[in-house]
Amino acid sequence: MKTKFFLTIAFVLAASTLSAEDARWWKGNLHTHSLWSDGDDYPEMIANWYRSNGYHFLAISDHNVLAEGERWIHREKNAGGQRAFDKYLKHFGDGWVEHKVVKGVPQVRLKTFAEYKAKIAVPGSFLLMQSEELSDQFQGKPIHINVTNIKKQIPPQGGAGVAATMQKNIDAVLAQRKATGQPMFPHINHPNFGWAIQPADMIQLRGEQFFEVYNGHPAVNNYGDKEHLSTGQIWDVINAYRLGVHKLPLLLGLGTDDAHNYHDLAVGQSNTGRGWVMVRAESLTPESIIVAMERGDFYASSGVAVDDIRLAKGKYSFRIQPEKGVTYTTWFIGTRKNFKSNNDLAKRNSLKTAQAGIGEILGQSQLLEPSYTFDGDELYVRAEIMSSKKMTNPYVAGEQERAWLQPVRLGK
Ligand SMILES: [Zn+2]
Ligand SMILES: [Zn+2]
Helix, strand or coil, X not given: CHHHHHHHHHHHHXXXXXXXXCCEEEEEECCECCCCCCCCCCHHHHHHHHXXXXXXXXXXXXXXXXXXXXXXXXXXXXXXXXXXXXXXHHHHCCCCCXXXXXXXXXXXXXXXXXXXXXXXXXXXXXXXXXXXXXXXXXXXXXXXXXXXXXXXXXXXXXXXXXXXXXXXXXXXXXXXXXXXXXXXXXXXXXXXXXXXXXXXXXXXXXXXXXXXXXXXXXXXXXXXXXXXXXXXXXXXXXXHHHHHCCCCCCCEEEEECCECCCCCCCCCCCCCCCCEEEEEECCCCHHHHHHHHHCCXXXXXXXXXXXXXXXXXXXXXXEECCCCCCCEXXXXXXXXXXXXXXXXCCCHHHCCCCCCCCCEEEEEXXXXXXXXXXXXXXXXXXXXXXXXXXXXXXXXXCCEEEEEXXXXXXXX
16 A cells, blocks of 8 residues: 555655755766676776766666676677777776787776766766666567666576566565665566566565666667557556556556667667656665655656646646747546456457556646646556657657656545
8 A cells, every 4th residue: 555655745845845946857878888788888987988978867777797807808709899998098088998918819898887986977967877688588478677876786587487586586575675675676677578577476576666668779679560559558567457446556657778889870770868867856876866756746757847746626737948940749647446457467469458548648738837637537647748849869769758647636
């Protein structure tokens, strides 16, 4: 029952106890890769890009590894090659970059999290959090879970099925949080990557509050296909069943880059700047950002910015921050308590979501201050906004800028 109140609490806080001076919006990306795993650039180059491009926080999340210990790699034979090294050396200089030639082999040392954090982070304006993309699989299906603000590396836990594998990894994260006292959270990555995760696999997860509704990597199938639901539709299926059937907390949606390619910017490359979160928090610390996200005080974006999100007296509203010459369409999407639940959850494609009353469009607006008045029988309502403006470097050609606000429900 705890979560029944958390969003209500968030909006009560936003509306009353927090004045504009107490909280503000911070922009961040919680999913990206470096040369520590399969990214093609050095961590401090990546962090510097985010710091220079309007972000306030970043978590570099390499596959099954933390940036720690002494690690030397071949200077040319790596994902970034000589080009990445030349740019790195030019930017940071010989006083910072450690490189040598041993028996004819040119090598460069990857800086640790502690080192690049000390170099790039700026208190109050740019935060770096340690992270890992816990990269597991079940029968070849990729099951990836990010761990934001992790303290100790967690190896993939394995499991007897897709859902069980996710749960075991989530449990390992929660156990570390409990043992260390350090705030951290798991989030499920790209559920449609490899069509690995069915909505049914995520419905009954315990201790998981977040998944990626938008991921900028070109291989992750955000929009589904003829046979598969989009991540937005999956989100509605999950929350309909979590709230309506299992009495579990809402699942919240993140936007991330999942960048791997930092040198060639194009559709088809996995680049920076495509998906992010905006978090309304009191200060730029891991604790403050995590607490705000856990109370639902954030949204996902690929370009559209909003503020003044509020839920009061059955009316849910917010304000779009407009750009000149750009128009915006908002859809209020939700599921009512009387939706048709179906036991055949295991087959994603058997879920005709619209006919079942899941993720219905309950309202639409072209206004800059859209609002939705609850009828009272909604399990939740969420807002999705699409701009008329095209993304400059989209995940797929022709993509328009969007924002995904978190589902909200009436407090009882
Ligand atoms: Zn992944
Ligand atoms: Zn990734």
